Amino acid sequence: MPETFKSAMDKAYDILRTEHQPLKAIFAPKSVAVIGATDRVGSVGRTVLWNLISHTFGGTVFPVNPKRHSVLGIQAYPTVSSIPEPVDLAIVVVPAPGVPDVITECVEAKVKGAIIISAGFKESGATGAALEAQILERARRGNLRIIGPNCLGVMNPLTGLNATFAGAMARPGNVGFISQSGALCTAILDWSLRENVGFSAFVSVGSMLDVGWGDLIDYLGDDPHTHSIVIYMESIANARSFLSAAREVALTKPIIVLKAGRTTAAAKAATSHTGALAGSDGVLDAAFHRCGVLRVDTISDLFDRAEVLAKQPRPQGSRLTILTNAGGPGVLATDALIAAGGELAELSEEAIAHLNQVLPTHWSHDNPIDILGDADPQRYAKALEIAAQDPNSDGLLTILTPQAMTDPTQTAEQLKAYVETTQTSTASLKHKPILASWMGGADVAAGEAILNQAGIPTYAYPDAAARVFSDMWRYSYNLRGIYETPTLAGLDAEIPDLFEIPARGRPLVETIIQTARQADRTLLTEAESKQILHAYGIPVVQTCVAQSEEDAVHCADAIGYPVVLKLLSQTITHKSDVGGVKLNLADADAVRKAYQNIEAAVVADPASFIGVTVQPMVKLDGYELIMGSSLDDQLGPVVLFGSGGQLVEVFEDRAIALPPLNTTLARRMMEQTHIYRALKGVRGRPAVDLAALEQLLVRFSQLVVEQRWIKEIDINPLLARSQESAPFIALDARIVLHGLDIHLDQLPRLAIRPYPTQYLSAWTMKDGTFLTIRPIRPEDEPLMIQFHKTLSEQSVYFRYFHLIKLSQRTAHDRLTRLCFIDYDREMALVADYTHPDTEAHEILAVARLSKLHGTNEAEFALLVSDRYQCQGLGTELLKRLLQVGQDEQLExxxxxxxxxxxxxxxxxEKLGFSLRSIEAGVMQATIEVQQITR
Known part of the structure; x- marks a missing residue:
């Protein structure tokens, strides 16, 4: 989904962030010091030095060893500071206890990057962890970035840099490889040499003391030589950094991850339905979905998917057309496709009619398109052309099996020629991947080579090719979910509904939580839990608290029979497990008896009984759902949705996502469950209000985001019914808080930064116009289209340094990059005006602050609608961006x-920027953020 244009300012930004990228000193150094270099055969110090000098990388190598005058015939220096030239990169191979002092020397010598290959740090225990803390503290005194410790090192095969102790140099190519395991690095290096796989970078990250996933993904994302990124991961570490970088880069470069530990049993919270269902591996899958990363299970899949996604367009849907000269392979491909989540394309009537004209009478007349065993190259090419034009198809798989009339080489030539001519001139193929399975080994090798050279991936077996297509579709589907404009269906006032409902209920929620904490309680009662849900606009069943039999009868009389009685307790989690739920109580006598039975059920622990709740007996004439939240050790709070009820853990029909959600992401959650098919309507039953259910999930995620003292939530069941009044109602709820031993700064951090409501406030222009200044949201895309229609040519020219057509400025692919922002990486503030009569919203101005990768600096841009210029709006927006910069501690x-x-x-100038000319006709405005007077 690349942008259709790039302005002069955008180009300048790309150059600026590349030049300021501190990792450039590690991947493209002009001078390298090997600290701990030695002549000793078999030592790491000798191997690293030899690898550097035996491959020309265009820089100078300086051995550092106070006990040697020279190492491998090269003059050695006692310290880094004694080297007569500036050092870009230091490779450290001294024993662990000496590394902190070495880092201090590097900082004093203004070394820009370091690779610590030495082991003996946190992997060895508390002493090693303490050494790491010292190293990081000393590195922070300067601008030194560190890869490692306990790593294999870094290779840049394109320049010849081999800063590792590996036994061979990787081949040059366009795949960026990052591994958390040094041992796996060497195994993949051996494999890549056999398979002729090349790399733009080959990185062993070790324990990631400093440089982590996010830093490396950013660097490789900016690197023009890297076309795809593959990762071997053991732990996600800084989840927010990883997700933030991956989400940005995956839009233009595929990121493929092989994550170890899929089968490791996740720690499950025995007291929580949600905790029991949301295993850590499932949460990690949800994280990958959220940032557009494709997860695979084998090393070969890792590189194969990277290659095919870099070469072929992403499919727009899951429908595959299979073209084959043999029925059996077509069936195998179909089975694999369906099992992997894809579907067969249904041939259009027009396609069938055209195929009838070029194929023998007995062709299959369906998909897979069996063109029969005597198919010659021309028949293949004609059938492919017709299948490619079919609008019902999202991708093509061509299968060839050697038969008497088959010519694998010429067929490949025909397909190559067709693809080369049509992909540049015909829209039908521009977004349709083409895969091939040339079966037959040596007999088809020449044809396979022709197809591969044409950028058409080939596979020995058709089922493998079908699974590749499904992975491609899954990758495309996840990316589309991230950048698909959310809707605000059913909302009359967009902004107020999203923020005013919780704003009104937030004081009550905070009172409930603080009261419980002051009473040394972590488990809220059912009544308290329902109050919190209601405060966030989640419908709950009428609930009356009774602390005596007579209270229970009064409640029941007021509600109306039949009723339900449930145990009210501050200690017991699952009421039904102890006989604490009595259903369908028809009269007062039944209520009294139920009250007595519930109290007797917990007589062994009288303190656990503080009464009952009385609720109407709701007819379960809909679908029982579960909505919940629990904590993941690495990714923080997660949200769960699926089939609910008493057998929730038996069916395990659930989807997991990371908050916050919007309506698009909420719908994607629903689509991942089996119950979703029923919710859409099945066997004559009408559908539930899916748009309202989306909104319910969005509000629930907002509760999770805002109320950080909440550790777990279960809404089970949430009854969903096909009726206009009360279509959703929470029949039971359970909330657990963090313990009193947890302080505010220890609360788990969200993996994805939520909408920054702190930057939302009212403001009045000079002419008295009242408006709201707030951060931009994905839902603003339609408003941004209208905003661009108000801009004059001069305003466009001043912002972008050249004129850009309105159609280009408002293209969806571009606006997604502007509206769907990561608040960890940039901030965009909009001036939102609401018309007093129509209540229609209009954006009057936009101001944007974008961080530069790998630095603590940012660039701003500002654009005000012509009708509202000279009203102080631009000055106010820039003031607020400066406040954001101070909050983010930018330099x-x-x-x-x-x-x-x-x-x-x-x-x-009014706000304190200094101006200087940087080229003809262009000025640069700069301000030191922390020197700004508040």
Whole structure:
């Protein structure tokens, strides 16, 4: 989904972030010091030095060893500071206890990057962990970035840099490889040499003391030589950094992950339905879905998927057309496709009619398209052309088996010629991947080579090719979910509904939580839990608290019979397990008897009984769902949705997602469950209100995001019915808080930064116009289209440094990059005006602050609708961006401004920016953020 244009300012931004990228010193150093270099045969110090000098990388190598005058014939230096030239990269191979002092020397010598190959750190226990803490503290005194410790090192095969102790150099290529295991690095290196796989970078990260997944993904995302990124992962570590970087880069470069430990049993919270269902591996899958990463299970899949996603367009749907000259392989491919989540394309009537004209009478007349065993190359090419034009198809798989009339080489030539001519001129193929399975080993090798050279991936077996297509579709589906514009169906006022409902209920929620904590309680009662849900706009069943038999009868009389009685307890989690639920009570006598039975059921622990709740006996004439939240050790709070009821853990029909959610992500959660098919309507039963259910999930995720003292939530069951009044109602609820030993700064952090409501506030323009300044949201895409229609050519020119057509500025692919932002990486504030009569929203201005990769700096941009210029709006927005910069502890903020744009220059000068000319017609405005007076 690449952008259709790139402005001069965007290009300048790309150059700026590349030049400021600190990891450049590690991957493209001009000088390297090997600290701990030695002549001793078999030592790591000798191997690293030899690897550096035996491969030309265009830089100078300096051995550092206080006990040697030279190492391998090269002059050695006693310390880094004694080297007569500036050092970009230090490779450290000294014993672990000496590494902190070495890092201190590197910082003092202004070394930019270090690779610590030495072992003996946190993997060895508390002493090693303490050494790591020292190393990081000393590195932070300067701008030194560190890969490792306990790693194999780094290779840049494109330049010849081999800063590792591996036994061979990787081949150059366009795949960036990152591994958490040094041992697996060597195994994959051996495998890649056999399979002729090349790399743009080959990185062993070790324990990731400093440089982590996010840093490396950012670097490889910016690297023009890297076309895809593959990762071997053992732990996700800094989840927010990983997800943030992957989400941005996956849009233009595929990221494929092989995650170890899929079968490791997850620690499950025995007291929580949600905790029992949300195993850690399932949560990790949800994280990968959320950032557009494709997960695979084998090393061969890791590189194969990277290659095919880099070469072929992503499918727009899951429908595959299979073209074959033999029925059996077509059936195998179909079985594999369906099992992997894909589907066969249904041939259109027009396609069938055209195929009838070019194929023998006895062709299959269906998909798979069996063109029969005597098919010649021309028949293949004609059938492929017709199948490619079919709008019902999202991808093509061509299968060839050697038969008497088959010519694998010429058939490949025909397909190659067709693809080369049509993909540049025909829209039908531009978004349709083409895969091939040339079966037959040596007999088809020449044809396979022709197809591979044409960028058409080939597979020995058709079932493997079908699974590849399904993976491609899954990758495309996940990305589309991230950047598909959410809806606000059913909402009359967009902003107020999202933020005012919890704003009104938040004081009550905070009171309930703090009261429980002050009473040394972590388990809220059912009544308290339902109050919290109601405060966030989640419908709950009428619930009356009774602390005596007579209270229970009064409640029942008021509600109306039949009723349900449930144990009210501050200690017992699952009421039904102890006989604490009595159903279908028809009169007062039944209520009294039920009350007595519930109290007697917990007589062994009288303190656990504080009364009962009385609720109407709701007819279960709909679907029982579960909605919940629990904590994952690595990714923090997660949200769960699926089939609910008493057998929730038996059926395990659930989907997991990371909060916060929007309506698109909520719908994707629902689509992953089996119950979703029923919710859409089945066997004559009408569908439930799916748009309302989306909103319910969004509000629930907002509760999880905002109320950080909540550790677990179970809503089970949430009854979903096909009726206009009360279509959803929470029949039971359970909330657990974090313990009193947890402080505010110890609460788990969300893996994805939520909507920053702290930057939402009212403001009045000079002419008295009242508006709201707030962070941008994905739902703003339609408003942004209208905003761009209000801009003059001069405003567009001043912002983008050249004129851009409205159709380009408002293209969905571009606006997704502007509206679907990661608040960890950038902030965009919009001036939102609500018309007093129509209540329609209009965006009057946009201001954006974008962090530069690998730095603590950011660039701003500002655009105000022509009708509202000279009203102080631009100045106010820039002031607020500076406040964001201070909150984010940035060092500098700058922007490039055309010399003709005097108004923008005056705004910058007024707020304390310094201006300087950087090229003809272009000024740079810069401010030191922490020196700004608040």
């Amino acid at each position: 500098h903020i700058h922007a490039e401004i055309l010399a003709d744009n005097s108004a923008m220059q005056r705004v910058c």
